[in-house]
Amino acid sequence: MIYRETGQFKTTYASDQQLFPILQDRIFVIGFLVFAFGIMPLIGTEYLFRAILVPFLILSLAAIGLNILVGYCGQVSLGTGAFMAIGAYSAYNLAVRIPDLNLIVIFLMAGVFATIVGALFGIPSLRIKGFYLAVATLAAQFFVDWLFARVKWFTNDSSSGNVSAPPLEIFGYGIDTPVERYIFVLSFVCVFALVARNLVRGAIGRSWMATRDMDVAAEVIGIRPMMAKLSAFAASSFIVGVAGALWAFVYLGSWEPLAFDVNRSFQLLFMVIIGGLGSILGSFLGAAFIVILPLMLNQLPGWLGIPLSTAMISHIEFMVFGALIVFFLIVEPRGLARLWAIGKEKLRLWPFPH
Amino acid sequence: MNAATTRNLTIAFFVLLAAGAVSPMAMGSTKFPQWLEVVLGGLMSGVLYSLVALGLVLIFKASGVFNFAQGAMVLFAALSLVRLMERMPLVVALALTIAIMVALAWLIERLVLRNLVNQEGIVLFMATLGIAYFLDGLGQTLWGSDIYTLHVGMPKEPKILLEGTFEGGILVSMEDVYAAVMAATLVAVLALFFQKTGTGRALRAVADDHQAAQSIGIPLNRIWVIVWSVAGLVALVAGVIWGSKLGVQFSLQLVALKALPVVILGGFTSIPGAIIGGLIIGLGEKISEVYLGPFLGGGIENWFAYVLALVFLLFRPEGLFGERHIDRV
Amino acid sequence: MKSTLRIKTAAVALAVAGAFGAAPEAAAQSNEIFIPVLVYRTGAYAPNGIPWADGYVDYLKLVNAQGGVNGIKIAYEECETGYATDRGVECYERLKSKKPVAVNPLSTGITYALTDKVAGDKIVLFTTGYGRADSVDGSVFAWNFPLLGTYWSAADMLVQHVAKKGSLKGKKIALVYHDSPYGKEPIKLLEERAKMMGFQLLLLPVTHPGVEQKATWLQVRQQRPDYVFLWGWGVMNSTSIKEAIAVSYPRLQMFGVWWSSAEPDVEPAEMASKGYNGIALGHSDERDFPVHKDMIKTLYEKGQGTSKDKKEVGSVLYNRGMISAMLTIEAIKQAQSKFGKRVVTGEEVRWGAENLNLDAAKIKTLGFGDMVQPLKTSCSDHEGVRRGRIHTWDGKDWSYTSDWLEADMKILGPMIKTSAKAYATEKKIMQRDCSKEK
Secondary structure, eight states, X not given: OOSOOTTOOOOSHHHHHXXXXXXXXXXXXXXXXXXXXXXXXXXXXXXXXIIIIHHHHHXXXXXXXXXXXXXXXXXXXXXXXXXXXXXXXXXXXXXXXSTTOOHHHHHHHHHXXXXXXXXXXXXXXXTOOHHHHHHHHHHHXXXXXXXXXXXXXXXXXXXXXXXXXXXXXXXXXEOOSHHHHHHHHHHHHHHHHHHHHHHHHSHHHHHHHHXXXXXXXXXXXXXXXXXXXXXXXXXXXXHHHHHHHHIIIIIISEEOGGGGSHHHHHHHHHHHHHHOTTOHHHHHHHHHHHHHHHHHHHHXXXXXXXXXXXXXXXXXXXXXXXXXXXXXXXXXXXXXXXXXXHHHHHHHHTTOOO | OOHHHHHHHHHHHHHHHHHHHHHHHHTTSSOHHHHHHHHHHHHHHHXXXXXXXXXXXXXXXXXXXXXXXXXXXXXXXXXXXXXXXXXXXXXXXXXXXXXXXXXXXXXXXXXXXXXXXXXXXXXXXXXXXXXXXXXXXXXXXXXXXXXXXXXXXXXXXXXXXXXXXXXXXXXXXXXXXHHHHHHHHHHHHXXXXXXXXXXXXXXXXXXXXXXXXXXXTOOHXXXXXXXXXXXXXXXXXXXXXXXXXXXXXXXXXXXXHHHHHHHHHHOTTOHHHHHHHHHHHHHHHHHIIIXXXXXXXXXXXXXXXXXXXXXXXXXXXTTTTOOOOOOOO | OHHHHHHHHHHHHHHHHHHHOOOOOOOOOTTEEEEEEEEOOSSTTHHHHHHHHHHHHHHHHHHHHTTOBTTBEEEEEEEEOTTOHHHHHHHHHHHHTTOBSEEOOSOHHHHHHHHHHHHHHTOEEEXXXXXXXXXXXXXTOTTEEOTTOOHHHHHHHHHHHHHTTSOOTTOEEEEEEESSHHHHTTHHHHHHHHHHHTOEEEEEEEOTTOOOOHHHHXXXXXXXXXXXXXXXXXXXXXXXXXXXXXXXXXXXXEEEOGGGXXXXXXGGGGGGGXXXXXXXXXXXXXXXXXXXXXXXXXXXXXXXXXXXXXXXXTSHHHHHHHHHHHHHHHHHHHHHHHHOSSOOOHHHHHHHHHTOEXXXXXXXXXXXXXXXXXXXXXXXXXXXXXXXXXXXXXXXXEEEOSOOEEOOHHHHHHHHHHHHXXXXXXXXXXXXXXXXXX
């Protein structure tokens, strides 16, 4: 009843091609943005910003990046943590070696470095496919982990191998409070989500999807697999690299290579698959699921007043988390985004389904 | 790339590999007995990698599932065994652990695989990651998170051989030798099982072609239970060997990561591939770490195995013995 | 079809609940002092994390059972970090709303991450026997307290000890270390000492979590170093000892830092680890001091002990957990002696920690016998004391096998100053003038 597109005619190409063709969607998205930018900073607690929203947003961004590669182009990667690390460490080196560089420039440059390395490690994808490729990308993961742990130049000769981000400052304005950090990250995520959304529905996005569905067929109809695959690796790595820089600078503040180890790669792949392959919205849903669920499970016994030992809570967290992943895969293998889409379909007919 | 080029490149790869392995000695940076110790050490580790890889390959062949939970199964099996042994004699505990692993296989088939029939490989892969998390939690809840010492009678002290011939002799870890013998026995038993028994033949049929196997009356579901049980047993053996070496502890599950380069090097669908791949990776890792590591600051064995596999895949994308895949539109 | 739909609806509901289910935080009561307890009881480092956490929590329980700190009860809450930095930061943020005064994360990685945060939040960061070595300098690191000893102190004492057995000139020392900030921390000092004393330092990193060490020990066998220093944690320690056995490296020439010389490290290798040494952080596995008896009587005989097994009371890491908690409590007491016997704030506890003065008699009355060396902190010295002894595993127990060693401040002092200064410049921190502090 509410969600119905009857009477919404598309009379121009522009209106047919717009990002959200349905009026209700537009209202919803704008409303959500107003809420996120305007109302959230007023009602959120420090814990919510620092420990939930900021990591959630940054990992959503990384998940968007990975989704371009896995969901849109069909190249499974287990090296996402490495590309985040490249973003983080190049941002660190830029910040340390060129002190007056603007923070936004630093983050974008970090993305560029990640792009270069990402495209380099994308080359094997021209020959190797499927799980073979997934395992081969682990080479990038372990190599990069080792590189940043061993080559002292990258950590500016820090004796412990731990580096910490300089104070965040943009146009002379410090980003210190949790709310400022939240807004800063949110702006980045919104811009990149918009860019990604537009990329995937353009010509380049279509070439990715054709490659994903069947690369030989795509080649036959004139899509150059090298361009498609490498551009997907490049675009994906750029976004992942920026997310890595944000993760290091805004969330952690001080880090070591272990912050970007293989578990981070698995975590991101989880987000993309649970959220929905080939869906920008799915990246957010997946990130919410993976970031927030374990914290919820961990704190739930406390809220309910059930006295459990810390160890027990963690074990239960592991079990429920694992079981829920399997459960969601069985319920909807195409992810939470697909559930959302089904919900919208139902809403169109509500309250008079066939 | 045609078949002849691929073959030549493969041969070139192995020649280079062998040259790389021998070079430290040829260049005089090490003496023969020391080099031999490293080679032996590498091969022994390789046998253990093969064992875990074998579990992966078995499941992949029969059900097309890339089973990331293999590592968690190793840990779970070893934990069950070591904790049961505290309460009962070894034989009973062993039987009970086997029963647990079979029950686990049955549950996985019932609750997970059956509901995910015909899904894409990556979804199944994710499901096994979910299983891995679940087993981690369950294992620690049931059996605790300490380091447990596993006694199965493996000798701890090494033997020094040929002390008269070489200065310092050649050190051989008897524990590794036992482990290698156990692994080799298991592989032989499995090979017999696959070649000679009716169930084994059914398993091979399923591996070759699911639909054809089903159409001649092989029950797929039962085959899956069997294959996961066998993988569970392989996990148990791997768990016993690693557990008795390192103590049974949470990190045992990380051996799964060690098995990944092995399976891609050997080919996902090949049992001989898993064995030879394991040996190559084990050898490559140790030689690179010992002789190349000091120049690069150490700790290179982790990525070296993967890079080795990656380079090999560039000209043999399906691994050493993997099924050649022909793309058709 | 209908039932699948219902499942799907339930799944959506669950997801939504997951996304918006942030619940209110219960604030600590106003007449209690809150201490968050960051622990790891699961995962790869659990075997070492558990006894420490049990000791820490048990001591807080004991203080409460004996009437609290000058009548003020201690409230505490455990949070599982799994030794992961991001999870540790989350724990810290989660428990921050309860107005904690001090935190002791038992992880060098988490310490690094929290160092930037504690000054703003006014929470004292106690790192008993770990943490940043340069945080000894209180003029820069006002909120960090690496009490009892840093890794530089540990490495220095170990070098001094082996030097007593004969000149180190031309000798070879291998450092087998956990490839993380924790394991890398001593390298700087060892390099300095190597230059001074003319020994060769061999660095052998072990990747987290440390179960893959065969190549490392093959290198040890080939290079035959005169001594091996072990800087591991969790399962890495026991693996190192087992691999040392497998290459026949004599255990007598192996020396662990205090985090690599506890029961979970040597017990898995059983009798074969006999002769393995470690530097003790002033204490070993003492079991018969009044505090242990109190612990058994007040907690364990009433079934209120944290550990599952009474035998754990008095083990090396349990003792360390207890001592860590005791030092935190003493800092609170010191704060109360100046600011009044009430619920003190983080700032007041910081003052207390900076003006700790525990002499031998005081430590004895606390029931700790000689497990803690007399310590005195000041603005320029947040470590308090840097003394230790070597203890050796005889197959069943630890026993002391050396005289007291003391880290040489003539070497450490300038290094700490330089490193702290560099940090201050990088972070734009105003250095305090310690001569003006009382």
